[in-house]
Amino acid sequence: MSLAYYPGCTLKTKARNLEEPAIASLEVLGLKLEEIPRWNCCGAVYSLAEDDLIHQVAPVRNLIRVKELGKDKLATLCAFCFNTLKRANLLMKDNAEKRNTLNSFMDEEIDYGGEVKVVHILEVLRDEIGWEALAQKVKLPLRELKVAPYYGCTLLRPREVAIDSVDNPTILREFLKALGASPVDFPESTRCCGSYQIISSPDDISEYARPILNSALRHGAEALVLTCPLCDYNLARGQKELIKKQSGLREMPLFYFTQLLALALGLGPQVCHFELNHGSPESLLKEKNLLSQSESFQPIGG
Amino acid sequence: MSVKEENKNPAEAAVKEEKKTAAKLIPIYIMGKRYEVPEGLTIMKAMEYAGYVLIRGCGCRGGTCGACGTVYRKPGDYKLQVALACQKTIEPDMYIAQIPFFPANRARYEFAGLTSAPEEVFKLYPEMFRCVACNSCTKACPQGIEVMDAVSALKQGNISEAARLSFDCIQCGLCTSRCFGELAQYHMFQLARRIYGARIVPRAEHLAGMVKAVNEGKYDRFLDELKQVKEDELKKLYQEREAEPMTAGEDWKPKDTRYL
Numbered sequence: 430m431s432l433a434y435y436p437g438c439t440l441k442t443k444a445r446n447l448e449e450p451a452i453a454s455l456e457v458l459g460l461k462l463e464e465i466p467r468w469n470c471c472g473a474v475y476s477l478a479e480d481d482l483i484h485q486v487a488p489v490r491n492l493i494r495v496k497e498l499g500k501d502k503l504a505t506l507c508a509f510c511f512n513t514l515k516r517a518n519l520l521m522k523d524n525a526e527k528r529n530t531l532n533s534f535m536d537e538e539i540d541y542g543g544e545v546k547v548v549h550i551l552e553v554l555r556d557e558i559g560w561e562a563l564a565q566k567v568k569l570p571l572r573e574l575k576v577a578p579y580y581g582c583t584l585l586r587p588r589e590v591a592i593d594s595v596d597n598p599t600i601l602r603e604f605l606k607a608l609g610a611s612p613v614d615f616p617e618s619t620r621c622c623g624s625y626q627i628i629s630s631p632d633d634i635s636e637y638a639r640p641i642l643n644s645a646l647r648h649g650a651e652a653l654v655l656t657c658p659l660c661d662y663n664l665a666r667g668q669k670e671l672i673k674k675q676s677g678l679r680e681m682p683l684f685y686f687t688q689l690l691a692l693a694l695g696l697g698p699q700v701c702h703f704e705l706n707h708g709s710p711e712s713l714l715k716e717k718n719l720l721s722q723s724e725s726f727q728p729i730g731g
Numbered sequence: 732m733s734v735k736e737e738n739k740n741p742a743e744a745a746v747k748e749e750k751k752t753a754a755k756l757i758p759i760y761i762m763g764k765r766y767e768v769p770e771g772l773t774i775m776k777a778m779e780y781a782g783y784v785l786i787r788g789c790g791c792r793g794g795t796c797g798a799c800g801t802v803y804r805k806p807g808d809y810k811l812q813v814a815l816a817c818q819k820t821i822e823p824d825m826y827i828a829q830i831p832f833f834p835a836n837r838a839r840y841e842f843a844g845l846t847s848a849p850e851e852v853f854k855l856y857p858e859m860f861r862c863v864a865c866n867s868c869t870k871a872c873p874q875g876i877e878v879m880d881a882v883s884a885l886k887q888g889n890i891s892e893a894a895r896l897s898f899d900c901i902q903c904g905l906c907t908s909r910c911f912g913e914l915a916q917y918h919m920f921q922l923a924r925r926i927y928g929a930r931i932v933p934r935a936e937h938l939a940g941m942v943k944a945v946n947e948g949k950y951d952r953f954l955d956e957l958k959q960v961k962e963d964e965l966k967k968l969y970q971e972r973e974a975e976p977m978t979a980g981e982d983w984k985p986k987d988t989r990y991l
Contacts, residue, residue: 438883438886438887438888441887441889442850442888467877467880467883468883469862469864469879469883469886470862470864470883470886472863472864473860483863483911484863486863486864486865486866487863487864534865535866537866537869537870
């Protein structure tokens with residue numbers, strides 16, 4: 430079965446370690462991700478200004494590409510792209526006045542009215558494959574790997590786009606359990622990583638990361654699992670600065686959920702592109718016998 | 732046409748020619764002023780007929796130099812149209828304005844130091860991320876290039892795709908004149924094509940072999956011989972040369988293979 434798929438710009442540049450293991454893993458699970466043609470930027474961030482319709486053009490145009498394909502569902506992988514696309518879709522579905530304005534502005538395109546359903550790959554794993562079926566496909570269970578699920582904001586907020594309970598999400602915990610890992614619940618799992626605030630206040634990066642990382646460590650996590658390249662950037666940079674400030678702080682590897690998926694499905698470390706991770710997870714994976722002692726990768730991530 | 736007339740500006744001569752045949756006059760508006768000009772002229776010739784002397788905004792007159800980007804509108808239509816003045820035939824009641832130059836930002840770079848990494852383009856043209864996918868650039872392209880798709884390709888780090896999509900760009904700048912995000916698309920694409928040509932596309936091995944042969948003097952003797960030939964003999968050689976037929980296949984070889 431194939432699924433219309435929107436990658437997003439970052440997944441083609443800095444976060445290939447989020448995309449490539451996902452494509453390979455889903456193929457093993459019987460789902461082919463079919464990249465939609467002529468896609469553009471998702472809009473990067475959903476504009477909250479009521480009358481700022483120009484910033485809805487980019488996400489809506491991508492949804493039009495899906496409708497043109499004759500598909501009614503679009504799978505996303507980057508949590509931020511998921512958020513902007515799903516919210517723009519709701520706007521087109523629910524607000525007739527804005528829908529008309531946008532459709533008449535994009536008069537070179539077919540009309541769009543929210544016909545496409547936007548989903549995240551985690552929802553596909555949960556709802557279309559199922560945790561049990563996933564667990565049965567696992568070849569290398571991530572036994573004894575204590576991973577804290579970090580959701581960030583964009584998969585859960587606002588409520589109308591949430592892929593899971595806003596207050597008490599469990600989707601990543603169930604995912605990790607299916608892979609044989611030990612999920613570590615911690616209270617800061619939905620706390621904001623700093624998002625784009627970091628661009629205007631770069632000095633705050635470690636202060637956003639501190640409570641998240643400290644809480645995960647205190648609850649016994651050996652690694653964090655992420656769904657978003659921006660969370661990855663902010664937490665990794667924040668962690669580096671914290672280590673510089675308070676020597677002795679242990680560096681905690683940050684994984685994309687798709688890397689752990691591919692690893693558990695036995696697709697090997699090459700598919701996971703660990704060399705693109707900020708900070709190397711090599712020693713942790715070797716310690717847990719999830720990587721052969723002869724494997725090695727030089728991190729190239731900054 | 733007399734020899735004397737031929738020596739004049741070819742455009743003027745063409746205009747005279749048009750007058751002689753007494754074509755039907757149609758109204759057009761150049762920068763808002765009404766003129767009656769013979770139908771069938773290009774926008775550029777119509778402007779010259781109306782009295783404009785073009786020292787900018789005209790170049791090759793053949794649709795390839797990109798100097799004569801023009802916008803126009805027809806009555807009763809809100810759509811802005813674009814064309815190259817040297818290519819587009821006038822239509823009645825067209826409102827015409829030329830945009831021969833647009834002050835677009837062009838990054839300075841030392842090409843020798845550039846790699847094929849997407850970040851090279853990001854760093855030189857960070858404003859590309861201001862694109863909101865409004866598609867005005869694509870609508871403004873007289874070459875029919877999917878300009879917005881090429882910008883998207885650059886943002887996605889796909890320099891090869893940006894080079895491929897923008898291959899027909901003649902740098903007229905109309906995309907830039909319409910850009911909501913103030914991008915200089917055509918300069919970004921030129922950089923993409925340069926990087927593609929120099930760093931991404933595989934080197935042609937046979938070319939390297941040929942250059943080596945040239946440098947080693949394989950052809951020096953033939954050239955020296957040719958230099959000694961008298962003019963008449965040279966003309967004869969030229970006229971009797973064996974040309975590759977238009978329909979020649981990949982494996983075509985001349986009868987005389989001494990120079991291969």
